[in-house]
Amino acid sequence: MDYPDTRRGSVVEEHFGVQVADTYRWLENDLRRDTDVADWARAQNETARDYLDALPGREVFRERLTALFDHEKLTTPTKRGERYFFTRNAGLEHQPVLMMREGANGAERVLMDPNRWSADGTSALAEWAPSRDGSRVAYASQKDGADWRTIRVLDVETGKVLDDEVNWARFTAIAWNGDGTGFFYSRNLEPSNDSGFQSPVLGHSVYFHALGTEQSEDRLIHAPKTDVPLLHTADTTPDGRYLVIYSTALSGGAAVSVVDLEDPALTVRPLVEEFGTFWTLAGNVGPRLYFVTQDGAERGRIVSTDLSKPEPEFTEVVPEHPEMITRLASVVGDRLLVTAMRDARTEVLRYRLDGTPDGTVDLPGIGSTGTFQGRPGDDEAFFVFTSHDAPTSIYRYNVAENAVTPWAEPRVDIDLETIVVEQHFVSSKDGTQVPLFVVRRRDVTGPAPTVLYGYGGFGIPLVPFFSPAAMAWVEQGGVYATAALRGGGEYGKAWHDAGKGQNKQNVFDDFIAAAEFLRREGIATPDGLAIEGESNGGLLVAAVVNQRPDLFAAALPGVAVTDMLRFDRFTGGQLWIQEFGDPGAEEDFRNLLSYSPLHTIRSGEDYPAILVTTADTDDRVVPAHSFKYAAALQAAEIGPRPHLLRVETQAGHGQGKPTDKMIDEVADKWAFAAHWTGLDVTRPE
Structure with a gap:
C-alpha cells in the first residue's frame, strides 16, 4: 500500500550504553506550530479516509451505531436542598445538557x-x-x-x-464551601505558550475562589513542595465543614490532607503522608470522617477518624472483605453503603456506622454500579447500574426500607433478550486466572469474528458496562470480549502491582492468554480475532501486536502511549512514572525498552492490519506517540496489510467528544476490523 512520504531524521541517543535511534523525533513538534507536522498528519488522514x-460495511455500521446511540442517557442526580441536578443527552445531541428538577416529582428545566x-x-x-x-x-x-478548563458560575433561580x-483549571474537581460564598478548584499556572497544548502538569495546586472577585485574588490553599509530580484535588x-485534599501520582496511591473550614487560617492538616495506597472519603458525621482505603488491607477496608481530637487516629470500621472493596463507598x-467486587462483578454491602453488617442492596442484575449519591441523615440516594446487556440506568434507593426503584431506564434499539453474556477464566502464562467476559448473540454458537478489548493499568478495574459500540458488532454476528487484566483494580492492590513497573509484561501475557483462549475454545474464528484498547489499553494492543503478530487479524x-522512552517529556507524562517506571533509571529503561511499541516493531514478520487512532487536541497522550508509531509501522517490512493513521480533528483524549464524532470513529474501526476478520456486515431486517 502507498503511504505518504515521511522524512527520516538522524537522531541517535545513548542510554546506559544502548544506542537508540529516534528516526521520527520531528513528529513530536506541535502540529499547531509546525506546518510540516500538520501537513504530514493531514496526508496520513486523507490516506486513511x-x-x-x-469499506463496504462502514455505512451499515454508521447507520446502526446512530440508532444504538439514540437513547436517553442520564447521570446520577445530585440533591441539594430540594433540587435535583443531573445531565441528560436525549440521544444524539452532541453534548449532555445540565438539568434541574424542583422536588422529587416537580418540573424539570434546562440550566445549561x-x-x-x-x-x-x-x-x-x-x-x-x-x-x-x-x-x-x-x-x-x-x-x-x-x-x-474554564470555570463559571450559574445562578439557578435567574438562569x-x-x-x-x-481559567487554566486542569484535572480538577469543584467543591463549594459550606455557605456557598465560593468554591475550591485545582489549576496549573498559565502556560507560557498560546495554547498550552504540550504544557507539563507541574505545580498543580488547590485554590479557593470567592464569588465576586477576580481570579488574581484567589487564595492558594495547597501546593506542597515535593520531588514527586502530583495532582491535588479537593x-x-x-x-x-471540612475540605479533604487528595495528592496523587495517578498510580493508585494518595496522600490525604484536611482543612477545617471554620478555621479562618484554613490550615492544611496532613492525615496520610504516604502515597502507597488509595484513600477515598465516604462521608462524615460531624468531626468523624469515614474513608475507604487499601492501607493495611490490599482488598480494601473502611476506617474512620475523629478530627475533634488533637492527634486523630484511624479506627477500623469494616475489615478487609473476601471480595475487593472498591473506592465506591x-x-x-x-x-x-460499600461496593465490593467479585470477579469484576459488583455487589453492594450495607453496614451500620459502627461496622455491624446489615445485609446487601438488591441490585437490578449482574453488572456494575457507581457511587450512591446521597448524604448522611437523608434516606434517599441514587445510583447508576449497567452491564454488558443492560443499558445504563438510574435507580432511587430508600435507605430505611432497603428498597430500589427505577428512576430512569432508557430503551435501546436492539432486542437485549437476544444477547448472551458469559464469564470465563483464562489461565495466563504463570497460571494466574484472568476473568474474561464474552458477549454474543444467542444464536451465534460457533466460532465468529471477535473483538477483544483490554486496559490493564493504573489500578482501574474493567467492569461490565453497556456499550452501543459493542452491540453494533455483536448484532452483526460477531463476538465482543473484555479481559480483566493484571494492572487493573479487579482484585485489589496486589493485582494492580502485578501489572505495573517491572511487572508490566504480566499484562501482555494475560491479554495474549485471553486471545489464545478465544481461538482455542472455538469462540473466535482461526483468522478472525481483532484487538482493541485505548490510552494505556492502546499501549497494550501495540505491545502485544509486536510480541505475537501471528495471533491477530x-x-x-x-490514543496510545507508544514511546516508552520519552512518555515523561509531555504534558502529564511525569505522573505515569510510578506506573511504568522511570526512563532515566537504568533498570526501568531496560524494562521499558523491552516492550516499547515504537522500539520493538519486528521487521520480517507478517503483521495484522492496524488502524492507529488519535486526535489533534489530545493533551493527555499527545498525538506524537501515535504519529511516530504509525510512521515506524509504515517504514517496516511487516507484510502487505494496511497500517493506517486516523487523526480526529478538534478532539482530545476522549472526554467531551461530540456524539457524531464518536459514531464516525467507531464505524471506521468496526468496518476495518470486519474486513480483516471476515465479519459479514449486513443491514438488519
Missing part, C-alpha cells in the same frame, strides 16, 4: 445547554457542582477535548451566568 470510506456553545459540538460541559443550598452551580467548560471566571464533606442516611490501538 480513502481506505476507510471504501453546551450544544449552543459551538456549531460543531466541540465545546463541552465538563465538571460541575451545585452549592449546598442548590442556589448556584459552578461548571467547567472544555474546548476541543483538551484537559484545560444568569455570573461575572466570575476561572472535596468538601457533605455538611460543608458512601455514608447515606445512617448506613455505610486486526489491531485498533487508540
